[in-house]
Amino acid sequence: MENICAIRNLTKVFFVERTGEYVHALDRIDLDLNRSEFLILLGPSGCGKSTLLFMLSGLDHPTSGEITFTEKSHDNKRLTCTVFQEYALFPWRTVIDNVAFGPEMRRVRKRARYREAERYIELVNLTGFETRFPNELSGGMRQRVALARALANDPEVILFDEPLAALDAQTRRVLQTELVSIWSKTKKTFVYVTHSLEEAVLLGERIVLMSSRPGRVKEIIDIADIPRPRSTTNEREVKVLAMLAEHIAAEVDKSMRREREL
Amino acid sequence: MTVRSTIVVLWRYAPIFILLAAWQMASELKFVPDSLLPSFFDVVHRWLEFLADGEIAKSGTFLWDAVRSFFASTVVTNTAASMWRGMVGLGLSIILGVTLGIAMAWFQKLRDFFEPIVMISYPIPKPALIPIFIIWLGLGHISKIAVIFAGCLIPIVISAFNGARGVDRYLIWSARNMGTREGKLLWRVVVPASLPDILSGIRMALAISFILLVSSEMLAAKSGLGFLIFFLGESGEYAGMFAAVLTITLLGFFADRAYLTIMRRILIWREE
Numbered sequence: 065m066e067n068i069c070a071i072r073n074l075t076k077v078f079f080v081e082r083t084g085e086y087v088h089a090l091d092r093i094d095l096d097l098n099r100s101e102f103l104i105l106l107g108p109s110g111c112g113k114s115t116l117l118f119m120l121s122g123l124d125h126p127t128s129g130e131i132t133f134t135e136k137s138h139d140n141k142r143l144t145c146t147v148f149q150e151y152a153l154f155p156w157r158t159v160i161d162n163v164a165f166g167p168e169m170r171r172v173r174k175r176a177r178y179r180e181a182e183r184y185i186e187l188v189n190l191t192g193f194e195t196r197f198p199n200e201l202s203g204g205m206r207q208r209v210a211l212a213r214a215l216a217n218d219p220e221v222i223l224f225d226e227p228l229a230a231l232d233a234q235t236r237r238v239l240q241t242e243l244v245s246i247w248s249k250t251k252k253t254f255v256y257v258t259h260s261l262e263e264a265v266l267l268g269e270r271i272v273l274m275s276s277r278p279g280r281v282k283e284i285i286d287i288a289d290i291p292r293p294r295s296t297t298n299e300r301e302v303k304v305l306a307m308l309a310e311h312i313a314a315e316v317d318k319s320m321r322r323e324r325e326l
Numbered sequence: 327m328t329v330r331s332t333i334v335v336l337w338r339y340a341p342i343f344i345l346l347a348a349w350q351m352a353s354e355l356k357f358v359p360d361s362l363l364p365s366f367f368d369v370v371h372r373w374l375e376f377l378a379d380g381e382i383a384k385s386g387t388f389l390w391d392a393v394r395s396f397f398a399s400t401v402v403t404n405t406a407a408s409m410w411r412g413m414v415g416l417g418l419s420i421i422l423g424v425t426l427g428i429a430m431a432w433f434q435k436l437r438d439f440f441e442p443i444v445m446i447s448y449p450i451p452k453p454a455l456i457p458i459f460i461i462w463l464g465l466g467h468i469s470k471i472a473v474i475f476a477g478c479l480i481p482i483v484i485s486a487f488n489g490a491r492g493v494d495r496y497l498i499w500s501a502r503n504m505g506t507r508e509g510k511l512l513w514r515v516v517v518p519a520s521l522p523d524i525l526s527g528i529r530m531a532l533a534i535s536f537i538l539l540v541s542s543e544m545l546a547a548k549s550g551l552g553f554l555i556f557f558l559g560e561s562g563e564y565a566g567m568f569a570a571v572l573t574i575t576l577l578g579f580f581a582d583r584a585y586l587t588i589m590r591r592i593l594i595w596r597e598e
Contacts, residue, residue, distance in 0.1 A: 121503050146503050152496035156518045156595045166504040169514075197595040217504055 091278035112279025415474025427486025485527020489520025
């Protein structure tokens, strides 16, 4: 397994102006990303999993510790690209212009970038919607556009920040399946933040269980051997789910007790 | 335009036709003396005269003379003078206002410097500036342009500022995440994302520009519709004065309609 990113001793402390307190969001995180894996960051809300994603994306910087990618980023190479729960599509751009945004920033010529965008639009099953504006699309379709847009940057790692949390159960199910198929087709490294146990078990190869305040890596569970397509009712999956549920319940319990003490 | 859509438009504006009919009736039935309110037909008649009064040296070619006479007429020359002032004043305020508003939203230092200035300028009744600009810049085009520019600038700055401040942070994050540099971020993300705010600010400024245009021309000018209203009113030519008011009303109406149409087209992506 080829290591593409090493997170070492990563700590993030926020200063909250309103309360005048320091919040220990992440505490001495050690984690390696392997090429082409589907990594899940799982934990109760407030465990710093989104913060960790932000550090990986380079949009925020750690207080101490470091993140090292084996490849170096330069103008024509993005190391990471993020798919947000909020879609974050540019509403004034059509689907194809949204997807072509990354190549446009890299100054790829119009025809070439449209050809590239077209390929990813096809990959996310949105052919025929190229000239629509995001406002004309459903939530599920918007998230497909966001994924295609991320893929068009050809990054090493695609980061997902609870991308399906705002969708209805039906759409979520469909997109989970497609996500797995796109992942196996593109061989990209996916780092996927979620608080849903089922999602973790359905999608992941490795599940990084995080504890809350301060966010730490509590356990890493390797489930790459569970065959796909997965379901939440098979014996093996049920077992993993139960284990995860236990961990999470303990975490939630801990943090609630702490809140009561405060 | 099809017959059907023509009927729809006529129906929508029917209340205006009723109002005009009532106006005409009031004059016909002598409810109001002509010196206070000339009849609608008299006003239209005077307006047509103003349209045909262009004095030119005849060249002999009928059509060419007609065109030149039209462009030399009272209505057209004064409308042109007013429109020129309005467009230049508004245009300059759009260019500077949008730039300043967005720059203020993006650069803390600029905001610190300009915010108090904008705040103190905001509540000034802009017509109060007219006499000052006339003293400084004289009776010609420049003083009116300056008044319109000053009056339209503030609402545009504020709307551009608010627009740029309110840009969805996820859009900025995701653009940065895709390798967008700061300069391009402004052009490709912040400006288009603020466009709805900017465009409605400009619409407000358009209305203000008409108010300032007419009032500054009424106070001191040698041409323009405001000047015409004031001049004809002073000389007791009430039908003519109303004709000038009618012209500016129509101009304002069509300017706003045209602007709305353009705005809708630009913001087509907002429709669901």
